[in-house]
Amino acid sequence: MSVVMWFRKDLRVQDNPALRMACDHAEAQGTDVRAVFIITPGQYLQHGTSTNQLDFMRQNLVILGERLHDIGIPLDVISCTDFEAVPDRLAEYAHTCGLSALYANTEIEWNERKRDQAVRASGLPVSVIDSSGILPLGDVRNLSGERYKVFTPYSRRWFERAAVYPVLPLAEPNRPTHAPKTLSPLSSNNDALAAWHPVPTALVQEWQGGESAAHEALARFVAEDIVLYPQDRDMPNVPGTSQLSHYLAMGILSPRQCLAAVMAEYPDVLVNQGSPARPWVRQLVWREFYVNLMREVPRVARGGNYQALGDLIPWRSAPDEFQAWAEGRTGYPLVDAAMRQLVQTGWMHNRLRMVAASFLAKHLLIDWRRGEAFFAAHLIDGDYAANNGGWQWSAGTGCDAQPYFRMFNPSAQGMKFDPQAAFIRQFVPELAAVPAKAIHGMAGLHALSHDQSYPEPMVDHREARARALASLAVLKKSAAL
Ligand SMILES: Cc1cc2nc3c(=O)[nH]c(=O)nc-3n(C[C@H](O)[C@H](O)[C@H](O)COP(=O)(O)OP(=O)(O)OC[C@H]3O[C@@H](n4cnc5c(N)ncnc54)[C@H](O)[C@@H]3O)c2cc1C
Structure with missing residues (x-):
């Protein structure tokens, strides 16, 4: 029997709530933990995802496989055409690995949510954990309990709410007690990854993948550049912004880790409007504003005009x-x-x-x-x-x-x-x-x-x-x- 962590746009080992829950569940059950990633080329085409991003995803999958290997979790990379085919493909996979529970982090987009509903409806024991932002989805509400329609009051309330949540990103899970003794960096079940080679259209070699690279970039930005962000952020000729967006989009870095890194240097950033780090944290709030909007306004989620x-x-x-x-x-x-x-x-x-x-x-x-x-x-x-x-x-x-x-x-x-x-x-x-x-x-x-x-x-x-x-x-x- 295996408890399975299903990776999607959360390609990290640290501060990964679903991975942590999968490991805790396996520990309690006395079973092993496996991880799975499903490549869906037809869906990427339908979504128009860039090959630049897919190439980066591939690079990160390889690194993730190695990271998981270090803690005794095999990563299986499987594939099927698109989201519609995912429930059947997962059921087949569940059968081969004796899946007893499946954990994943939330994806708020329309097709992704439909996919997860179909997986649940197919009878697979899936738990989807809300981890898309610093605050839980839907947490920021006005006094009438409604969604904010303007950013500035949303942001004000966001800072008030964030100040009452402890920001302690989860550490990497311990090596599971039942980890298989011999393990290759990627499990043998990785033919799909070996066969998948998105060809980038841009010069993307400089975008280094992996959690270590992401954390180094975050640490450097917080130590050196965040104070200059307000003056440099609009100047395209100056590397004045964090350039962390590719890590955040693929979940190699979580927004909580970003905030925690800032708070280690600027502990009052959530309560002090004059904190030099505040303008950058505000960008993370914009991110969360749009995540919630996409989740809550079906018209937007389905490609329509908000107005x-x-x-x-x-x-x-x-x-x-x-x-x-x-x-x-x-x-x-x-x-x-x-x-x-x-x-x-x-x-x-x-x-x-x-x-x-x-x-x-x-x-x-x-x-x-x-x-x-x-x-x-x-x-x-x-x-x-x-x-x-x-x-x-x-x-x-x-x-x-x-x-x-x-x-x-x-x-x-x-x-x-x-x-x-x-x-x-x-x-x-x-x-x-x-x-x-x-x-x-x-x-x-x-x-x-x-x-x-x-x-x-x-x-x-x-x-x-x-x-x-x-x-x-x-x-x-x-x-x-
Ligand atoms: C037309 C348009 C399209 C955009 N498309 C994307 C996209 O596909 N992916 C993407 O991550 N961002 C997008 N942005 C937002 C923003 O331009 C990028 O997040 C930012 O340029 C990334 O660089 P950075 O990491 O150096 O940002 P920083 O200025 O260092 O900001 C830190 C992080 O905050 C978040 N962030 C910053 N600004 C915004 C914003 N306006 N909206 C939402 N999140 C924000 C990002 O995760 C970013 O990495 C778009 C903005 C516009 C106007």
Whole structure:
């Protein structure tokens, strides 16, 4: 008999509540613990998950297998086409390993929840543990017990609630007493992993996998950079943000571990609004805001506009314009540098995600869902809740979104956040010899660029703004759901 830990987007051994429960259960029962991961290539295709992220997932599965091996837990990697096939595949697996109990951590997305319901309905003894955030799902409520529809009061309440929860991430479980004596790093049941080789489209070698690398990066950020975060976080040319998102998206690092690391250095961060570490912790709160939104608003979970009036926006099809945006050929240097950063590295700076998303949805009036899908197809840190939240915020259709009539001016954003145009020049080499002032001024860039290879702006900012204001005005009477 085996108690089985089912890993999904929680590829870590430390602070893993479901793994801990599986180990405790096995100890009490006097049985062994196994771990399983199910590769579902058809589902990744359906979700449009980037091969950059899948490659990173694969890298982390190998490391996880080794970590589990150290504590006497074999990792079986099996596969089936998609989520629909998971209950049958798990039942087959359960039969071969004599499964007596199955533990997993929550996944809040719609298809993932349907999959878990189907597994439960199939009769498998599965326990799904809430571990998606620092606070339990649905914990942050207003005085009437309702979900917050605006971030600032949500965040205020979040800090109050978090201050009363002890933040002590779980240590790694002990080696189970009944661990098999001989064990290869990955169990022999790993043909599926050996046969699975997602081919990344970006240069992702620099994204180092594994819990140790994640904790080192977290420790370095907290020790050295977190105090500078408020001043540097918007400057794409400065490594001023933590760059931990790929670890968080794949659950290699938990948000509780992040908060615990911060609190070790800044013990009052939850109660002192002036704590230098507070702005960064607030980003973790944004993460949780969107996780809860996705879990609680079925319309959002199923790809709809948060604001129902968003359904009335007359989006343009404009496939050529979409393509130019995707390839970083809009003629707006900051937008182009951003899109090229995404395609070349699999990651994009937050300020640029906002600028590039706003440009697609507002300047070009192209449905935010197409941009969301393009981001997911390239990001190494793709996360449905955060990506959806960011896109709907940018398009004006979201919960506590940027109002429809506010539009980023890409050249003003460039002047403010990349004043020397160093970031732009890095990703748009056609402009390498053009002075920053000319880059931000945008006049005659085509002529100034190397071999006149940089395109003319694809839309005029003022005209685009007027068009967006007219078309997005359907959101005017929007009331939050
Ligand atoms: C259009 C758009 C799309 C986005 N898509 C994603 C996505 O697919 N995956 C993703 O993790 N983030 C996404 N974000 C949020 C944010 O851009 C990234 O989390 C951030 O750039 C990651 O870099 P970092 O780890 O250095 O962030 P830091 O600034 O160091 O923040 C720390 C952590 O907080 C979380 N976080 C920060 N900002 C946000 C936010 N606005 N919303 C939710 N969580 C946040 C992330 O987990 C991040 O790693 C998106 C934002 C926008 C505007």
